[in-house]
Amino acid sequence: MVVPSGLITEGDTNDTQSPLRANDTPATAEPIPNPGIVVGFGSALPTGVVGDRFEKTADEWDSFKVSLAAGQIVALEVSKWDAVQPGRNDLDLFLFDSNLKLVASSEGVEQYEGFYVPADGNYFVVVRTMHGASTYQLFVASADQVSAQAAAMGLNRFGDFVPGEAVVTVQPVAQAKVVGMTLDRVAANDRPISGATVVAGQANRAMRVQFARAAAKAVGAESAEREPWSGHVMSSEESVRAETIRQIKALRASSDVRSASPNYRVSANAVPNDPLYKLQWHYPLINLPEAWNITDGSRGGAPVVVAVVDSGVVVTHPDLAGQLVAGFDFVSDTRASRDGDGIDADASDPGDLAHGGRTSSFHGTHVAGTIVAKTNNALGVAGVAGGARVMPVRVLGAGGQGTTYDILQGFRFAAGLANDSGRVPAQRADIVNMSLGGPGAVQAFQDAITDARAQGVIVVAAAGNEHSDRPSFPASYSGVISVSAVVPDRSLAEYSNFGPRITVAAPGGSQYLDENADGRPDQVISTVGVDTGGAPGWTYEAMPGTSMASPHVAGVIALMRAVNPGLTPAQIDQLLATGAMTDDIGPSGRDDQFGFGLINAYKSVLAAQNLVVATPAAPVLSSSEKLLSFGAARVQMSFELRNIGGGALSVTSVTSNVPWVSVAPSSVDANRLGLYSVTIDRAKLPVGAHRAVITVTGATDVISVPVSVVVSAGAFPGNAGLMTVMLVDPLTQKRLYGTAMLSTNGSYAFSMSGIAPGAYVLLAGNDPNASGYICELGELCGVWPLKASPQLISVSSNLTGLNFAVLPDDTSISKIWSAAVQSTSPFERVIQAARASMH
Template sequence: MPDLRRSTSGIASTLAILVLTACGGGGGSSSGGSIFDDPETPGAATFTISGQITVPALTFVDGDINDIFAPLRSNDTPASAQTITNVATVQGFASARGTGGDAQIERFVDRADVDDYYRVSLRQGQVVRLKIVDASSSSFGDDNDDLDLFLLPTSPDCQVNNDGTKVCTDSQIGFDINNREQSEESITVPQDGEYLVNVYAFAGSSKYVLTISEPTSQVAGFADFVPGQALVAYNTQPVASAFGMSQQQLASGEGTEWPVVMDLNASAAQARLQTTASANQQDPLKTYNESLYERRQTLLDIKRMAQQTGVRYAEPNYIRYPQRVPNDPGYSLQWHYPAINLPQAWDLSIGDENDVIVAVLDTGILINHPDFASKLESGYDFISDAGNARDGNGIDSNPDDPGDNPSRGRSSWHGTHVAGTIAAASNNGSGVSGVSWGAKIMPIRVLGQSGGLSSDIIQGLRYAAGLSNNSGTVPARKAQIANLSLGGPGFSQAEQQAYTAIRNSGMIIVAAAGNESTSTPSYPAAYDGVVSVSATDASRALAPYSNFGNTIDVAAPGGNLGVDVTSDGRPDGVLSTLVDDQSGQREASFGFLQGTSMAAPHVAGVIALMKSVYPALTPALLDSLLSSGRLTNDRGASGRDNSFGHGEIDAFKAVLEARSLANGGTPPPLPLLLQPSQSALTFATSGNQTFTVTNVGGNVLTGINASVNADWLSVALTTDNGNGLGTYTATVNTTGLADGIYSAAIRLSPTVSDSSSPADLIINVSLALNVDTNSGGELTQQYIIVINAETNEQVSSFAAQPDGNYRVTGLAAGSYRLLAGSDIDADNVVCDSAETCGAYPILGSPQAVEISNANVTGIDIPVQVASGGSVSAAAVSDKTTSKTVDPAILKSNGKVLAR
């Protein structure tokens, strides 16, 4: 007979090993009842303790955990997805292969539990989080236990062809597939709708806690990428050669200096990838929606590719889109120029003192637009997909824009509009004016009818900076400034590496912050070394569509076509060069757009004016000038804020500052700027969360004062790296709080050694406490541990009934403590992270149950999922001794057998 033992975990390491058994075997729950008799005191009077184990509302259990005594409900396919509420805590288990453990207590000994699916209706801005907890049993725990998180739509856009085949075009999925060293993954919901939450076991076995919190803010859509493709970079040329790179590719630097675009479906790539069960023809996700399957499989293949020896990184080939809000033309005056004091700046300089070239990475431009006469430098078309390019070929030397829509009057002519704001021909009696009259435009075509690829944008950047690239050529004169009015979600290591290299070459990079009215980072604007621009309207307020957050550096006019603040009878848009193709021929025109795409070229143009006056302007010096407030007018909260960054750009101040530097002025010192690892925290119950604070500005910090504005919230510096920088722990205590949604904030106020007044750092905190009280908590199999309160020795252990009722029998008169918990991974450990844990009357303050000469009833034990990773032993017992109890008798199949 097997020794069916479960112990309290390392989380409560001073507790003794407990012994459990079950009647009937199989997948059912064991009945309550003692597995102990007392062989030393036969016939002695014994008593019982009984009660109910309860779990908080909105708590759920994965239907196929590893504990064989727990109920089984398969949730391995989209069709069998388990329904949960949109504010929830789920304890679960997943495994990429069999655990190899004890078949009498473990469900997945010789088979995998790769997928868990949950069906849930979510709201925009909610955050789905997956906390990964290593399996604690040495019999099957791995160093690389790794789970991944996906968010899939449940209503794919599918059509049935005449031959009966189903074709689905819905392709956007949310994902977080970090490697195991990052134990928490999260996805923010882009819009209201029904979704499938998919927990996927990439490697090893692990418990997990899945949580869904209340909405925090509006967010951008899911990051789009090319299915079946990866951007792959290798450490050395020999390694790249081993992956099939040609000598011509190696000589150009492809694969090492910049990433290669790899076809993951090619036989050479598949030979290097260890395909799992999820990649075969029988994968239920493929039956459900082949498009979603292909995208998820692409991400999983990329993750496997990244783990190959010699691969520096592998990542999706993201698609970037123009940052423009669709609109109708409307406004006839360039109100946005006086708004940033351009007329005064032009009195100081029109940008013709030194040659300045601004690269516009966009849809290309109308080359023969009269407002670009004598304004253009040699550009290039880096759109590698001929179908996306609409010009009949791949990359070529012609950046002329054929339009990004085959229908007349439907193309955006986005790049033409952006280029005109920067440097349209000015003071020539026709058309419109550009910000810098003397700057030249280098058109780099990277956006086509379906957006643009990371790989193409990287090549365009390298070309503009005069670095080697896959065109095999570089411009006669490189650009000093790059404008990227494009972007999307999804961090790319390849892009960050490219922007870092470009910045290190001396180029200043300006990018649009995005138009989703969210604090979710949009790339490339959110990358280190890129100037991120939010948009203002004619009233100097943040435009309603503009993104915000701690990555914003500066604001500029982007317009708002929904209002007429200027009172001229027309909506307030940004006026610039455009194209009219209604006749079937492209004709030069002018029109009005809105967006951060329109704000970014204002900043790029002002920097061009500065660079003309002071050619020694570097990216680092520009950062210093911006953070000091010398180039902007403060908007919103005093000092830097998450809406306007360091303020709205002021062209007059900027050119005046450049003139001062050119005449021997002193650059400003870099001021203090605190940056958090998380700008917001979300809680669903009592607990702790950590965040780190660093100073990305000057070194004048002397300390940080931390404060909160709610009684249920506290914050403390737990790892001090000096002068208040380091790791902070935020703690929420819900004791005495009614169910509901609560908001608060953590304020970190820096103190400095000089007379400056650095801005406070604000971390927003939200608490959604049992919001949906109509949804009761769900229990899995619970186990009771009985501890002698006087000796702290474990006395006995029991399995509770499926509904949480329990009855401990065979107890002598005395004093006892009761602990309850689940064992979802069947590792003989209860109260581990991701499992329920509780004590009578509460875990944090246990009390003894006294038995004198009668049975004791009504001893209810509340349990909750231990998602924070640690339950102190002191929460269960105030003693430090423990004892392993080896039972003399085990109960099996309804009979008491001598051992």
Template sequence: MMANFLPAWLLRSLSMPIRSHVRPVVMLLSSLWLAACGGGGGFIEVPKEPDAPASQFNISGRLSIAAGISVDGDTNDRFAEYTNNDDPDNPQIISNNALVHGFASARGTGGDSSQERFTSTIDEDDYYQVNLQQGQTVRLQVVDTSVSNDLDLYLLDSSGTNDIDFSQNEGETGNQEEVSAPTDGEYLINVNAFSGISKYILQILPASSTTVAPPADFVAGELVVQYKPAVGIASRSSATQPRPQLVTMNSARTAMVSSNDPLQVFNPELYEKRRTLIEAKRMQKQDDVEWAEPNYIVQPTLIPNDTHYAQQWHYPAINLPQAWDLSTGDVDAPQEPVIVAVIDTGVYLAHPDLAPKLVPGYDFISSTSISRDGDGIDANPDDPGDSDTPGASSWHGTHVAGTVAARSNNGVGVAGVSWGAKIMPLRALGKIGNTFDISESIRFAARLSNDSGTIPTRKADIINLSLGGTGFSNTLLSAITDARDAGVIIVAAAGNENVSTPFYPAAYEGVIGVSATNPQATKASYSNFGTYVDIAAPGGEMQQGVDFGVLSTVADDSSGVRVPAVAFSQGTSMAAPHVAGVIALMKAVHPDLTEAELVSLISSCAITNKTTACGRDNQLGYGQIDAYKAVAEARRLAAGGTTPALPAIVQSDKTQLFFASIVSEQSFVLSNVGDNDVTKLQITDSSSWLTITPSAGVSNGLGTYTASVNRTDLIDGEYAGTIRVTYEDSTAAGVTKTLQFSVTMQVGTVISAGVMTQQYVLLEDADCVTEDCVLQTVFADSSTGYFVFNGVEPGNYRLYAGSDIDVDGLICGAGETCGAYPSLGAEQIIRITDRNVTGRDFLLNLNGAGGVASSGTLQIQNLQPAGQPGKAR
């Protein structure tokens, strides 16, 4: 009913989404009033209203801030309280449920220095200190989105390690950045202005039950750069396309430019890593660069355990003996043996179970600091071990190679999956590894140009990558794409952190991602899972006294000299070579097997242990590999194949709902952004005061819903609830997915512990029919929230309030606090006849973070310092 009293221009604003508002031209604040204001917001010594002439009256009240809301200590508003948070050694402390609105700039604003703090200087970095729980996500919303305004988010471990997680989105995804805490602990959050100027909203979300993978590590000071082809070269063939280049950053130049960066003093290693990330993003924008990225460090996906000796239970688990009745992988002339490239720590070349099975390989470890063989790249892929301590090396590549194709049926040692396949040993992991060395190994295996200057006599048919990390690498993706184009099938381990975070290279398109199973054919306790898992294979389970590892070839150097041995290990590293070996068996009976045919067989469950309705799940993909089915299918394979569609993903257009004190209904829309159909969608809520009602147009659970609240018999305060949506993908029956978001309801007036920056209170003529309706603006006291308008003549008025942290002369913009009396969206007329009006208290919330709906930006006009007489009519 009250909406009928709103002026026409505000009614129009309320009916439009935030981005459709046309902001009125900013009216600069009067220099006369600014001179009278001085600085800060402490204009009210005593909250006492001065006497007004008999025909004029006062309107007063207090502002309060919704719980959890905080503010950046150094916004652009010169009148706001100032606390420098540019130094990681002196960060701004926030709570682990904070909602912070802030300002950052990579250049001066060029505005009025009497009003703005950063007219000719920059506010490039804001640092916040926070204690996070494992799984808590930090979300940065960049408010003023454009190509030129780009803020990035970094999560730094403040406990003394050099771990850094980052989010550097741009373009269509550049308005939101997210990082997550992998463990409980104290962190530094760094908001960095890469370019331009923007307000932002920093939100600390509740902990998720999903385990978070540690951040992707990379080599500080090194970039991998893909330059664009020369003008006139349009072909993507390996003959014309430039290969990715390893670029070492110019330390002297960067030190000269950034010597004043406080992060360099706080932690030189973190500084080096962050400048590597920033430099990669800068290079990405060069006209001659297709992409640039850090040189990511990858690790073998082995989980170290004590050595045990037992039978190879993992082969009968995939019906391998039955498969050997059809084929052992040996081929008849003139067909040549199937070659599996094992890109890993190299292979102990003298192992008797492997020596007869090897074809020439290469060592692509370029750095002598990690190689342990004393030199750079060369033609010797022999594994010297990855530890300086005798008996402590993993012999990871040797173990993987033995699973693929150890010499079999010879009365000694262990058997490999494919008796007839050959191994191409490629050394890319030493003490650690990086994406550049691995990409060069992939190119060698596919007979593509590489840094060795040589190519093998025959390309590999299959590449096994029992390694990886959480960092997306264009370097690896480029090499994998070229290898796939050359007809090579690529298999990779899913990782061992028991998380759903994408693990690369297994998560790249076209790579067969393999999770690990235990003897019960269910997911091993350590194995990663997620949408990128295509298939599963035995990886072993050696936890809490369970001694079911995968037995394969290793070396033993505990005496100081390498000798052949066998040992148990567990991990997705052990699972992947089972799949690579089975594909080698398939290639032996069907040499022309293509990636498309293989994908079709996997996605139809034709070669897995799923015997009922075929469907994909995030634990085991399309199921555990069945070697017998695989070889049988290869023998009678028909051409063709398809790739799985994008799984069903339900999204809501609201990330949270906030019900101000007199708001009782809000709507939200559920939609499917995936390719597969949504089934069995259900909505539940956690609170007795909350009701969810579908609209008439809801179909299969998708469409518009109304959330309504009932405040009957509830005491004043803020109430929190959750809306939970569960559903299934039509292609993965029985696998439940979940979407949930929070609901906050205000009952009565809540004086909260939110942190208030400088607030501007606007008195609007309620009878105004133009867009110039603000009669007077005053400062609210920043510590008490108290405000007063003096000399107000009889009439009808409305009250609005908010911050102006970017000093554009407007309140209630996205990323700023906003409120109205008694509640935004349900403004009431304040009628003055013959007396002062007091107690007009109301709550401010943060605009643009799901907290409030915008009422349209309001222009600061006729600014009055608090307590200064001024005529309102």
């Protein structure tokens, strides 16, 4: 049995059988790995349970020390969080620098807390239990889906907000309690809310609220305040900010309050503040951030409209709010529609149950999010053309399947052509995206595409995922921009179709590669729905495919239409053929893998502008990577230098500002444009987080590529503390044998004897909350041979070599963006899965 490196259990859990390592103070702070996961326990009051370690004393503080790099995320998951009573088990997260000064916090009442690390350095990470008691998981990592959400939603005292103010909405039943423009009568559970005055807005919508006590602190009407863990004396500004967060936290804990957030300051910015934008590796790959400096897809008058002919859209997804125009549902077979009828005006996706008949793909929602997910709203992902709008046209039903006829009718509707609905949209689509396909060609469809192009409609479609040169339709119809898929290193994706009909390539992601070292395959993340019973909920998910590549191209063309509303399909064809919209990444000229090359958003927008005002584009030096993050393990990475403008451009020098970073050309042309390899030497660095800068000097401009490196204090072998190993009869759930074993360098040796013959589940876990049960939410749990697919062990003689891994239970982590609630414990799910395997 093995505990992976970097996974540890903190030193003062509630389990009296586990060795005690106090970690309550700065002097006793416990070293933790980076990256790493810490399983812990906290209690705001004594548990009162006889035999508990914290029977008579609280475990309010858990302190850890670690070296961190700027931009990393520290996140916390509260395992025993209660959605009905937020804050009943309430843990907060704090970051202190080496001088014990607070520099970041996350002080909500939600299940997830987190923040971004503000600068390189050595830090104390502190978990404080405010109410109740709970196990927890503490994450130190690069940006990922879990921690990015925590950082976006956490109440950070050091956020850019107006001190003393909040934006608040109340539940409909509580609107009458907002009396005299104050919130004093709003129920506060066990937390004080006083002097909350409404200065703008109304009870039936958002209100701007000011806090009297924060104002008193601002003028020094109260005595100096100290941080309770470090003893640091707060300045007046720090005290006002702390009070603001406390009052907002109290509001969030109230059942009368629907939402409460700081009154954040917002400024125009071409780089989105969407928390998952850091995972959208595919946007820098096509020079999209540079294009955003010109346009986000907005235009005066009628918006640019992209029709997504697909499975419909989860219209309640908050990242698509305000981003949709009216569409239509053309799934004519009532058996396949899953919405109880045939064609109708409701294009929302009820779910297709495409994943083995259990969960749905919400494919159209993913495609729509890539094109128009709301940008700079501090939520989720950014769309390629957030200023444009999507027209959802539903043509795929149960199983993610549709018919050519239904798809044809949907396409005709989007293009403003006569169709079975008897209506056309008030504004036809500028662009139609079809991330779908099949082997059969239909002349009526080709005719409709020809008619649509004559009306100015640009048609984009996915080339298909069969890794074949066989034609797929509609991508292979004449007049359609057929899109193949590339992975982060700009090679053809392992699944992508190819052949003479390919027009252009775009990011589709990989099922296997992890070029950015975030621990997961580099796929395209976007909006999706989630099946929770009743109306679909919402979440975010990463998927690979040419279906994901196609909307990148549709979104870029939407940006082009924004700066040149008169852009025609024929002009797009010409720009593609001349390389004005792409980077030629294959053999010179058009080829069967990438068509005319990889779509380049910046070049495309410039090309569209130049058709309006014929001015030659200047050369622009650009790097494929905006930050080389080596983390704690990587030694070598690469980046590519490109000319994303026009004209000639040469690189004169590529240098590092420190001796521990070396840069060498890997594959460059005569102008020294191309791939460069970067190698770091950790032996020259002390323990801690370090930064460097690679400076690239070109003939026309200079750019910088930051480098981030973490040097750990040494290896952190996995250590789960005390473990219990047991065999369980899956039918009776009777525990037949259990023993506790201590770890040695992350490995646990165990042996059992005297076991009656039979079929058993072999599992192991720790018990940090001393509940008497292992494999609860937030605890470590291992099942032989894999937790995801337990198998029965038939015991009839001696068995050896039963190795398996012990990992955190991640059921709730994987559902962070959804409202789904698991009704069974991890232990019960293991036993149920084992029982099912017996039949």
